[in-house]
Amino acid sequence: MRPATPRTPAARISRKGLLAVAGASLVAACGGGDDKERERQARTAADLEIVRFLLGVERITTAFWEAVVQRGALGDMQVAPIARQTARNDRTHVETLERYERRLGTPSTPPETPGFGEIFAAGPREVLESGAELANLAAAAYLGQANRIQDRNLLASVLAIHSVEGRQAAAINRIGRVGDGVLPDDAFAQPLTMAQVRSRMKRFGA
Secondary structure: OOOOOOOOHHHHHHHHHHHHHHHHHHHHHHHHHHHHHHHHHHHHHHHHHHHHHHHHHHHHHHHHHHHHHHHOOOOOOOOHHHHHHHHHHHHHHHHHHHHHHHHHOOOOOOOOOOOOHHHHHOOHHHHHHHHHHHHHHHHHHHHHHHOOOOOHHHHHHHHHHHHHHHHHHHHHHHHHOOOOOOOOOOOOOOOOOHHHHHHHHHHHOO
16 A cells, blocks of 8 residues: 655645635626626616706606697797697607616606796797707707717617707707707707706706
C-alpha cells in the first residue's frame, strides 16, 4: 500500500486561492445584477415621469378641443373640421400614453377638467388663437422630452405623436393667421422644457 502523498503548503494555498476567487466572482456577479436592476428602475422611473408629463399636456388639449366641438365655439369658421379631427387625435394620444403609464407604473388620477370659461367668453377668435397656442405647446413639449426617453417603443410613439401635433399646429396657425400663419419662424422646431410648458399652461387651468 502506497503512503498518501502529503499536502504541501503550496497546494493548500492554491485551493484557498481558488475558493477566494470563486467567492469574489459570486459577489461581483450579485453586485452587478443589483447595479443593472437599479439602472433599469432608474430608466423606467425617468420614462414614467415623461409619460405623466405628456399625458397632462394631452389631457388639457383634449379637454379644450372636445369643448370647442361640443360648444360649437368656432362658429362658421373653416377651422371647425380641424377642431373635430384634433379632438379625435388628442383623445387617441391620451389613450396611448395611458397604456404606457400602466406598463411603466401605477396609473395616475386624471385632474379635474378645466372650464376654459374666459377663453370661450372672448369669442371665436380668442378660442382659435388659444387652440393654436395649445397645439404649439404640445408639439414643443414632445420635442423637449424626446432625447430623454429610454424605451425605444415609447420614443417611436412620442416622435409619431409629435409629428401629428406639429401638423395640427401648422393647420390651425395658418387658418388663424397666428404669427405669419404660413411658415415656421425658424428652420428648426424649438423644444420646451417641462418647467416652460407648465408655466405657459397655467392660463388653461393646468
